[in-house]
Amino acid sequence: MNATGNTSAAVRLRVNGVVRELRLDNRTTLLDALREALRLTGTKKGCDHGQCGACTVLVDGRRVYSCLLLAVALPDSDVTTVEGAVRDGRLRILQRAFLDHDALQCGYCTPGQLCSALGLLIELAAEGGDGTAPAGAVRERMSGNLCRCGAYTHIVAAVTAASKTIAEGTP
Amino acid sequence: MTGGQERVDGWDKVTGRARYAGDHAVGRAVTAVPVRSTVARGRIVRVDDGEALRQAGVLAVITPDNAPRLAEVHDAELMLFQNHRIAYRGQFVAAVVATSRQAATAAARLVRVAYEQSCHEVRLSADHHRLYEPEHLNEGRPAGTSSGDFAGAFDAAPVRVDETYRTPAVCNNPLETHATCASWDNGRLTLIDSTQGPNTVQNVLAALFRLRTDHVRVICEHVGGAFGAKGAPRANTVLAAMAALVVGRPVTCSFTRRDMFAVAGHRSPTIQRVRLGAHPDGRLIALAHDAVAHTSTLRRFAEQTAAAARHMYAAPHRATSHRLAALDVPSPSWMRAPGYCPGMFALESAMDELAVRTGVDPVDLRLRNDTSVHPETGQLFSSRNLAACLRSGARLFAWAGRNPAPRSGRRGHWLVGTGVAASTYTADVAPSDAAVSVSVDGRYSVSIAAVDVGTGARTMLRSVAARELGVPASAVEIRIGDSCLPRAVVAGGSMGTSSWSWAVIAACRDLRRRVRERGGVVPVTGLTARARTDAEVAALADRARFSFGAQFAEVRVDADTMEIRVPRLLGVFAVGKVLAPALARSQFVGAMTMGLSMALCEEAVTDPCSGDYAQHELATYHIATHADVQDVQASWIEEEEHHLGPSGAKGLGEIGIVGTAAAIANAVYHATGVRVRDLPVRPASLLRAHRCAEPSPHDRGDRGNAAEQP
Ligand code: FES
Ligand code: FES
Numbered sequence: 001m002n003a004t005g006n007t008s009a010a011v012r013l014r015v016n017g018v019v020r021e022l023r024l025d026n027r028t029t030l031l032d033a034l035r036e037a038l039r040l041t042g043t044k045k046g047c048d049h050g051q052c053g054a055c056t057v058l059v060d061g062r063r064v065y066s067c068l069l070l071a072v073a074l075p076d077s078d079v080t081t082v083e084g085a086v087r088d089g090r091l092r093i094l095q096r097a098f099l100d101h102d103a104l105q106c107g108y109c110t111p112g113q114l115c116s117a118l119g120l121l122i123e124l125a126a127e128g129g130d131g132t133a134p135a136g137a138v139r140e141r142m143s144g145n146l147c148r149c150g151a152y153t154h155i156v157a158a159v160t161a162a163s164k165t166i167a168e169g170t171p
Numbered sequence: 172m173t174g175g176q177e178r179v180d181g182w183d184k185v186t187g188r189a190r191y192a193g194d195h196a197v198g199r200a201v202t203a204v205p206v207r208s209t210v211a212r213g214r215i216v217r218v219d220d221g222e223a224l225r226q227a228g229v230l231a232v233i234t235p236d237n238a239p240r241l242a243e244v245h246d247a248e249l250m251l252f253q254n255h256r257i258a259y260r261g262q263f264v265a266a267v268v269a270t271s272r273q274a275a276t277a278a279a280r281l282v283r284v285a286y287e288q289s290c291h292e293v294r295l296s297a298d299h300h301r302l303y304e305p306e307h308l309n310e311g312r313p314a315g316t317s318s319g320d321f322a323g324a325f326d327a328a329p330v331r332v333d334e335t336y337r338t339p340a341v342c343n344n345p346l347e348t349h350a351t352c353a354s355w356d357n358g359r360l361t362l363i364d365s366t367q368g369p370n371t372v373q374n375v376l377a378a379l380f381r382l383r384t385d386h387v388r389v390i391c392e393h394v395g396g397a398f399g400a401k402g403a404p405r406a407n408t409v410l411a412a413m414a415a416l417v418v419g420r421p422v423t424c425s426f427t428r429r430d431m432f433a434v435a436g437h438r439s440p441t442i443q444r445v446r447l448g449a450h451p452d453g454r455l456i457a458l459a460h461d462a463v464a465h466t467s468t469l470r471r472f473a474e475q476t477a478a479a480a481r482h483m484y485a486a487p488h489r490a491t492s493h494r495l496a497a498l499d500v501p502s503p504s505w506m507r508a509p510g511y512c513p514g515m516f517a518l519e520s521a522m523d524e525l526a527v528r529t530g531v532d533p534v535d536l537r538l539r540n541d542t543s544v545h546p547e548t549g550q551l552f553s554s555r556n557l558a559a560c561l562r563s564g565a566r567l568f569a570w571a572g573r574n575p576a577p578r579s580g581r582r583g584h585w586l587v588g589t590g591v592a593a594s595t596y597t598a599d600v601a602p603s604d605a606a607v608s609v610s611v612d613g614r615y616s617v618s619i620a621a622v623d624v625g626t627g628a629r630t631m632l633r634s635v636a637a638r639e640l641g642v643p644a645s646a647v648e649i650r651i652g653d654s655c656l657p658r659a660v661v662a663g664g665s666m667g668t669s670s671w672s673w674a675v676i677a678a679c680r681d682l683r684r685r686v687r688e689r690g691g692v693v694p695v696t697g698l699t700a701r702a703r704t705d706a707e708v709a710a711l712a713d714r715a716r717f718s719f720g721a722q723f724a725e726v727r728v729d730a731d732t733m734e735i736r737v738p739r740l741l742g743v744f745a746v747g748k749v750l751a752p753a754l755a756r757s758q759f760v761g762a763m764t765m766g767l768s769m770a771l772c773e774e775a776v777t778d779p780c781s782g783d784y785a786q787h788e789l790a791t792y793h794i795a796t797h798a799d800v801q802d803v804q805a806s807w808i809e810e811e812e813h814h815l816g817p818s819g820a821k822g823l824g825e826i827g828i829v830g831t832a833a834a835i836a837n838a839v840y841h842a843t844g845v846r847v848r849d850l851p852v853r854p855a856s857l858l859r860a861h862r863c864a865e866p867s868p869h870d871r872g873d874r875g876n877a878a879e880q881p
Pocket of ligand 2: 103104105106107108109110146147148149150151346395396625
């Protein structure tokens with residue numbers, strides 16, 4: 001990193017509906033900005049290299065690996081993290097389904113799995129269809145979210161069940 | 172579904188409120204980042220920290236020349252910066268402490284280390300010149316055992332299997348990397364640590380820094396997976412404590428994913444020869460299992476790879492042996508079902524080969540060789556229900572009527588096969604303490620320095636205590652994850668549940684007795700009962716204590732690409748009393764999933780040139796993900812266990828990974844006719860074998876008993 005010139009920048013993000021003004025070291029990833037600058041430690045770091053999915057959040061409604069994005073490059077973005085459930089009823093339903101299906105063990109991958117599942121449901125809705133997530137689609141399209149505890153079968157069941165609940169419109 | 176038994180900490184975990192070690196450090200600690208050795212063997216000649224120290228935000232650079240002196244402990248991996256010797260590539264040789272992680276990481280790259288490099292050896296072989304027989308294996312087990320006349324009986328046996336199996340180094344890779352936040356206050360050390368054993372970390376850190384044990388406190392509220400990697404302190408804990416001492420403020424240190432491959436411990440690679448001599452009806456006459464593994468030059472880690480062969484099957488003539496080579500590699504350590512997991516891959520693959528050679532059904536073969544006493548020692552088993560697991564599994568899997576011919580199960584484009592393997596793991600118990608209090612308003616509180624690494628320990632202990640106290644679970648609060656609480660054995664070795672629940676049950680019973688003595692009236696100050704189980708554990712009857720299981724796999728192999736899919740995995744286990752069914756199922760399914768990952772994906776190969784692993788990130792070290800895992804089912808049989816404490820429970824976190832890889836490899840043989848004795852099972856191995864076996868690439872299919880290709 002060059003020691004001369006501006007090594008930090010101001011950035012405005014909307015995180016879980018709240019506008020946050022930050023001054024950040026240019027090297028700061030969105031993940032570190034969330035965790036360290038905003039103290040939103042619900043989003044986890046498993047690799048810092050875009051290889052595990054623990055850091056998955058939604059930026060402008062799309063799921064992303066927050067460890068791969070520089071925060072200063074995302075001015076005025078809308079970010080949803082696992083802490084944003086209060087704003088998004090669908091995330092609430094997913095959380096409930098994870099508990100009902102014991103879709104977690106250590107819980108470290110869980111915030112990323114939940115945000116990824118929410119992103120997947122948004123994608124499926126945008127693609128048309130009835131809004132439900134078939135098991136095969138969940139397996140294929142959530143493969144960017146590793147779970148070392150091996151809760152996959154339960155996660156798939158939870159996401160499928162939650163998608164039905166959401167599609168039926170019964171909270 | 173959980174059947175109403177939701178995790179006590181489940182809501183915290185799905186909302187992101189659960190805080191792990193690294194989360195606690197945010198906003199209160201500066202950061203230590205290590206500098207890693209770029210040679211695999213040699214000496215540090217000089218460390219130049221000048222440029223690093225000039226960077227903004229850098230508070231200190233710790234090197235072997237200025238590091239605080241530590242007292243010597245058993246695990247030399249923890250003796251950070253105490254000498255100039257390099258034992259493996261990736262070893263921590265210095266560290267930068269800075270006000271932000273970004274600054275520390277950048278400055279660590281500016282620390283210049285000059286080495287004097289020596290030739291290294293990082294590749295294990297069956298005839299390696301550094302091989303030796305260790306005095307004993309981990310936990311004091313003998314390195315070798317024998318009874319009868321193995322050599323004579325094997326030579327004379329009508330049917331023989333003599334094969335060599337290999338398993339690669341694999342890495343635990345819990346999703347949460349090891350993290351610590353350390354702070355000193357008036358000579359007392361507090362660590363927020365991702366560990367399986369707060370008391371272990373407390374004892375080791377007290378020894379290293381020459382402190383009274385009660386001047387070290389270790390807190391581990393939530394731990395993001397461990398699988399053995401956090402069973403004892405690692406370099407991150409020592410570095411955080413040392414750096415906090417140097418800079419006089421709280422310091423956090425987390426491993427990067429790359430660090431996990433070097434300094435977090437791994438399962439040693441193994442080379443295993445299994446010899447089985449049998450009657451034509453499959454009954455074993457002679458059984459030998461000889462295992463070779465590596466350890467580091469820093470620490471002797473002698474894993475019990477052939478231990479399962481000592482108790483699995485009856486055979487009058489038998490032998491086991493272990494040899495180790497101390498290579499210039501990071502120290503291996505515990506990984507889920509140490510020894511038993513790689514060992515049973517070999518033994519259960521060999522049993523399948525025996526089934527093929529004798530024509531005996533693989534389930535039947537195992538039933539025929541079951542034993543009611545420990546075949547080496549003659550001890551009774553505390554309980555042994557291998558046969559019931561095999562029978563129940565065979566029924567649930569619809570095993571009966573299976574055509575044993577390899578390649579007999581072709582369905583369209585897929586070669587379909589099924590396989591079976593047995594599972595086993597130790598069922599131990601260790602002394603623990605516990606305290607249970609009741610307040611005047613009828614709230615109960617259970618305290619024990621246990622840890623929940625994802626097993627559901629909080630939830631399990633709460634239901635055990637509630638049952639014992641005769642109150643609803645909602646009236647019981649569980650306090651764990653703190654070395655200040657009553658002492659407890661580490662969350663490992665599948666003995667947490669049996670050991671902790673024993674102490675908790677004893678304390679609950681004592682509390683009830685006290686309340687009864689007072690006519691059922693709780694005084695305003697409340698009442699507390701404490702239990703300590705040392706005497707009872709020492710007085711346990713002499714029994715061989717193991718859990719058992721059976722795993723069944725269906726595989727489909729693409730006839731062209733040899734891509735391997737596992738549409739079905741089923742495990743049936745006998746683990747004593749199951750205290751919390753939903754959590755138990757998650758543990759079994761999770762461990763079997765890790766077994767599937769071991770079977771098909773995982774390997775860390777050392778590069779002989781650099782001495783480093785060729786894989787040190789999750790893009791190259793593959794672990795099974797959603798798309799790899801389809802139907803994984805686990806169940807258990809009712810088992811009475813009277814020799815393991817009042818809960819009647821055996822631990823169950825590890826047995827699920829034992830046998831999975833063999834069941835899958837055996838199914839691959841059934842599907843393709845290719846016997847893979849070298850994990851992981853790769854499409855490339857199958858393709859190679861098929862190319863050798865097939866005269867024409869267009870002649871596929873109805874090959875029947877295709878030749879075995881090693
Ligand atoms: S932390 Fe971002 S993908 Fe692993
Ligand atoms: S629950 Fe532990 S990594 Fe998924």
